[in-house]
Amino acid sequence: MIPLFVDCSGRRIVIFGGGDVAARKAAYFSGKADVTIVSRSFVPAVDGLDVKRVELDLATVTGRQLALLLSGAFLVIAAISDPATNNRIGKACRAIGILFNNADGEPGDVILPAVTGGENYTIAVSTRGASPAISRFIRERIEEDFPALDKMIDLQGRLREVLRESEPDQARRTAVLWNVLEDHAVWETLLTNPGLAWDDVQRRYLHE
Structure with missing residues (x-):
């Protein structure tokens, strides 16, 4: 498998199952895609998620009903406690070229x-x-x-811009960036005072 980051905005994600596993997978996509959950019942964890619900007994779903539910889907997730039903959904997805993730049963072509x-x-x-x-x-x-990772990325971006203007040597720029990354004092200061961390980096790495 090849790891990818995919923008799911506006894409239809269909999740079969209304239990805890289905709720976790729905939360994964909630607010980032057009999510529909299909089940005869839903756990409370589904409440509050930005999803559509379709109440249906999946044990008796017909082929026509399934085809309608799959129509226009970008990704389908089967999270039912019955592997046979999950596999049936997966087979239908493969037949029409829809990406499929199986929580319990034969592996699909997508892993979350x-x-x-x-x-x-x-x-x-x-x-x-x-x-x-x-x-x-x-x-x-x-x-x-790495609780300060977000702040370090901000600092590194700022540092790169300054180095592009002030340091013509690529090897030197790379060395400074790595030295800052390996500086435990900078990481610690970022947690409490990012502005002070930047001042410290300027003093120790940009004005040598």
Whole structure:
């Protein structure tokens, strides 16, 4: 599989299932795509999400009903407790070329990774479905170990612009950027006072 970041704005995402797994996957796309959840019932976690609901017993859904539900979908997610029903949905998706993610059953052609991010970055982690716990573990470690990552990205962007104007040597510019990244004092100051961190970087790295 090839990792990609895809803009889902305006794209139709259909999620089959109304349980906790379906709710988590719906939350993943809520507000970022046109999401429809299909199920005979829905857990409270679905409440408040920016999604459409279709009440339907998926155990008895007909081929025609399924085709109508899949119409125009960019991605379909099967998150039902019955793998056979999930597989049936996946087979229908493959027949008409719709991307498919299966929460329980035969693997689809899309895996939803564990994701963390901020205003300036997005990091996705996947074990190709082998261990969601490890994906979550890595995501949580990134969040714990780099709480100032967003602020460091801001600082690095600002620093790059200044270096382009003041330092003609590419190797020197790269060295300064890396030295700042490896400076634990800068990381610590960013958490409490980003302005002071920038002043410190200017003093120690730009006026040597």
